[in-house]
Amino acid sequence: MTRRSGNQALIDRLERADIRPSAQRVAIAGYVLSTADHPSADDVWQRVKVDFPMVSRATVYNTLQLFTEHGLLRQLVLAEGKVVFDPMVEPHHHFVDDETGAIEDIPWSALRVGKVDELEGVDVREYMVVVRGRRRRP
Amino acid sequence: MTRRSGNQALIDRLERADIRPSAQRVAIAGYVLSTADHPSADDVWQRVKVDFPMVSRATVYNTLQLFTEHGLLRQLVLAEGKVVFDPMVEPHHHFVDDETGAIEDIPWSALRVGKVDELEGVDVREYMVVVRGRRRRP
DNA sequence: GCCGATATTTAGACATAGTCTAACTGCGCC
DNA sequence: GGCGCAGTTAGACTATGTCTAAATATCGGC
Ligand SMILES: [Mn+2]
Ligand SMILES: [Mn+2]
Ligand SMILES: [Zn+2]
Ligand SMILES: [Zn+2]
Numbered sequence: 001m002t003r004r005s006g007n008q009a010l011i012d013r014l015e016r017a018d019i020r021p022s023a024q025r026v027a028i029a030g031y032v033l034s035t036a037d038h039p040s041a042d043d044v045w046q047r048v049k050v051d052f053p054m055v056s057r058a059t060v061y062n063t064l065q066l067f068t069e070h071g072l073l074r075q076l077v078l079a080e081g082k083v084v085f086d087p088m089v090e091p092h093h094h095f096v097d098d099e100t101g102a103i104e105d106i107p108w109s110a111l112r113v114g115k116v117d118e119l120e121g122v123d124v125r126e127y128m129v130v131v132r133g134r135r136r137r138p
Numbered sequence: 139m140t141r142r143s144g145n146q147a148l149i150d151r152l153e154r155a156d157i158r159p160s161a162q163r164v165a166i167a168g169y170v171l172s173t174a175d176h177p178s179a180d181d182v183w184q185r186v187k188v189d190f191p192m193v194s195r196a197t198v199y200n201t202l203q204l205f206t207e208h209g210l211l212r213q214l215v216l217a218e219g220k221v222v223f224d225p226m227v228e229p230h231h232h233f234v235d236d237e238t239g240a241i242e243d244i245p246w247s248a249l250r251v252g253k254v255d256e257l258e259g260v261d262v263r264e265y266m267v268v269v270r271g272r273r274r275r276p
Numbered sequence: 277g278c279c280g281a282t283a284t285t286t287a288g289a290c291a292t293a294g295t296c297t298a299a300c301t302g303c304g305c306c
Numbered sequence: 307g308g309c310g311c312a313g314t315t316a317g318a319c320t321a322t323g324t325c326t327a328a329a330t331a332t333c334g335g336c
Contacts, residue, residue, distance in 0.1 A: 020332090080215050162314070
């Protein structure tokens with residue numbers, strides 16, 4: 001299965017991450033590596049199927065796992081029953097809307113967290129602030 | 139179904155929270171309201187069944203939900219595939235051990251978070267720092 | 277270009293957390 | 307004692323995620 005391109009940048013990105021750019025992987029990457037949403041695996045599957053109806057659920061799950069292992073995505077667990085994927089792999093914080101469940105990024109510099117290095121007896125790998133509440137009506 | 143007591147304090151606590159203290163609810167409360175763990179619903183079920191073998195899974199789920207609605211517990215989602223319950227309802231932060239999955243409380247005063255009130259366009263209900271890493275070998 | 281080896285994809289079975297339903301139990305009140 | 311209701315129960319059902327075994331695509335050597 002080959003794909004007419006415009007996808008060269010995406011293919012390069014996968015190859016730089018040591019991932020063979022199969023058609024399915026490029027299709028999945030095309031959505032998930034550039035979204036500002038924080039989609040679940042099934043969200044990604046639904047979206048990719050629009051352009052690529054034959055892609056299987058297993059392939060989407062496997063591919064998201066692969067991208068995560070190769071540092072292109074992060075997995076987040078912020079709400080019940082759903083792992084979501086985040087293409088912003090640099091440290092940042094998150095806001096979770098109580099009403100809609102939407103997850104939004106908060107830039108690292110927008111909040112200030114102190115004294116993490118004073119925690120006793122732990123080697124910290126990462127940390128983030130999770131803010132919950134409501135987006136204000138405009 | 140009646141239960142020999144020593145449970146009067148627990149019964150009072152449920153009644154103060156406007157919850158009728160059935161035998162099942164008292165048994166569940168006896169574990170979940172005083173644990174330092176952050177147990178899942180099925181963890182609670184397994185534990186309560188030791189002393190109370192006939193309790194059903196639905197009752198445990200319903201009761202934990204009820205306790206949460208009445209402010210005796212909080213639900214946390216910090217790792218995949220499992221909602222956990224936390225009897226410490228005051229604001230605090232959490233450490234998640236990458237190796238064991240164990241969740242530990244970090245007192246509110248142990249970390250310092252600034253600029254949350256400067257976030258634009260959101261009404262903040264709560265926030266916490268989630269720290270991930272490894273507990274250091276002693 | 278063909279061929280065997282390897283990597284990837286696929287459908288569907290399986291596992292598990294959580295929800296829902298409909299029947300049953302037991303207590304409070306007449 | 308019988309009625310009504312809150313609470314409990316077993317089990318069916320749903321949804322997310324994992325696993326398997328077979329099919330397919332790609333690659334490197336010829
Ligand atoms: Mn979704
Ligand atoms: Mn558990
Ligand atoms: Zn993010
Ligand atoms: Zn806690």
